[in-house]
Amino acid sequence: MSFPWWRDAVVYEIYVRSFADASGDGVGDLAGIRERLPYLSRLGVDAIWLTPFYPSPMADGGYDVADYRGVDPLFGTLADFEALVADAHELGLKVIVDIVPNHSSSAHPWFQEALRGVGRDRYIFRDSEGGLPPNNWQSTFGGPAWTRVADGQWYLHLFAPGQPDFNWRNPVIHEEFLDILRFWLDRGVDGFRIDVAMGLYKAEDLPDVEDQSFMSRSPIWGQPEVHEVYRQWRKVLESYPGERMAVGEVWTDSAEDLARYVRPDELHQSFNFAWLQAPWSAEAFRKVIADTLATVPFATWVLSNHDVVRHRTRYETADPGTGLSRAKAALLTMLALPGSAYLYQGEELGLPEVKDIPDHARQDPVFFQSKGRLPGRDGCRVPLPWTSTGASLGFSPDGVRPWLPQPKVFAELSAERQSGDPDSTLEFYRRALACGRELLKSLPYTLEWLDSPEGALFFTRGPLICAINCGMDEVRLPPYERVLMASGPVDGDRLPPDTATWLQAS
Ligand code: GLC
Secondary structure: OOOOHHHHOEEEEEOHHHOOOOOOOOOOOHHHHHHOHHHHHHHOOOEEEEOOOOOOOOOOOOOOOOOOOOOOOOOOOHHHHHHHHHHHHHOOOEEEEEEOOOEOOOOOHHHHHHHOOOOHHHEOEEOOOOOOOOOOOEOOOOOEOEEEOOOOOEEEOOOOOOOOEEOOOOHHHHHHHHHHHHHHHHOOOOEEEEOOOOOOOOOOOOOOOOOOOOOOOOOOOOOOOHHHHHHHHHHHHHOOOOOOEEEEOOOOOOHHHHHHOOOOOOOOEEOOHHHHHOOOOHHHHHHHHHHHHHHOOOOEEEOOOOOOOOHHHHHHOOOOOOHHHHHHHHHHHHHHOOOEEEEEOOHHHOOOOOOOOOHHHOOOHHHHHOOOOOOOOHHHOOOOOOOOOOOOOOOOOOOOOOOOOOOOHHHHOOHHHHOOOOOOHHHHHHHHHHHHHHHOOOOOOOOEEEOOOOOEEEEEEOOEEEEEEOOOOOEEOOOEEEEEEEOOOOEOOEEOOOEEEEEEEO
8 A cells, every 4th residue: 555755754844044055145045955955865854844935024034924926035036946846856855845824924015005004904903992902912922912003003913023914814815825825836846834823813803812822722823714724725735746735833732633633634744742842751752652643643743843942952951961862762763653753954963952142143033022031943043064164164155154153062063074974963863764764664554552661662563663761770672683773772682761772573
């Protein structure tokens, strides 16, 4: 039986601004990605996901889109995009692009018209008494979710003021996004990553929230009407040849709620943030795995992305010095699970979160909107180190400084330094992905738990045993034939702490 490519795919997230800069302006671009496609092919991933590269004032790193059918000059041209897709396909890599339907940029022509009083019903404008915002909603980035315009009305922005929310109760918005999907599908994209997929609709009368969290009953997130949007999108995807897909960025607090987005006529996948949010604990991992497999038809797994602290650093917070071993062990576990895995650029180099970016260099609106109370997400967005020398460690052409400063430690972690060194994180990723490709894709989409000692988690998939030890002491492995992969030293039947292994069952 054959399955759609995305079911078991390893997808590599490219944060376009920080991957590779060919033009020499210190910002990553499409031509830079194109030059590095052979690196990604050699790494062994199946697909790339590109974060937004559309024309944008960059109030939120491109998640503020001013034109949904173009390429920002900072990143190149539409011809560069087409060349990138062609080259990727030539190498057997699928291409997923980001689509941002919850909000546009305030520079979008529709919002500019709205400011002039034309077509305000494409956005969410409201009157309000007493100089106060229409309700108590807070922006995800901090501060009120409303901004007042010159004539006294307020508009809603769940993120930065430069990101006005669309009014999805207006059919024009539906038509527009169906057309945008077709525009990129016609240019050969294999799928979409849907930004803030649980946004879009807001409860009709915009009631105050009692609790600012992502509760299933929030008037801000996850309104039932949103599902009809994805039913329509699914039909468009299916009207194209090839297995075009969509993966939603759905933040929820329950696996059941998440499952609603991936019903057979809606999105193909949604990110599984519960996996990323789980602490370093066998029990926590076991619960997320069990809940996921019990509720969604096609699981996904993700440890890092451009919005969260890199997992190497997250795991290390409680136990200094353990981060890299744990990150490698988590990778092996994630790859062994049924479903597809999303990697974030730089994790294959073992990059840590950069915590000491000086305030004057920070760019993330989260830092500014929280008035410096929160560091924001720049620490996981620092440009990649390709070489160990030069002003940008090979990210930009010689002599050019990158848009965010790179820490000294990046020189030791460069792709050039690690490539060919069997003990490096990069070579470990290459081996794991190659072995996974050969071994895992043929395995049944099921998992069976094995009895595991305290602090550890053992499961099997067909002839494969995966074992991870999250405890403080070494544990005894079940009987096996041979070690296929290990993230650390495996000695006979002993698995040390902070280590995972793939074993061939006896
Ligand atoms: C998503 C993106 C994030 C962005 C936000 C608003 O969460 O991943 O980077 O800031 O949406 O578009």
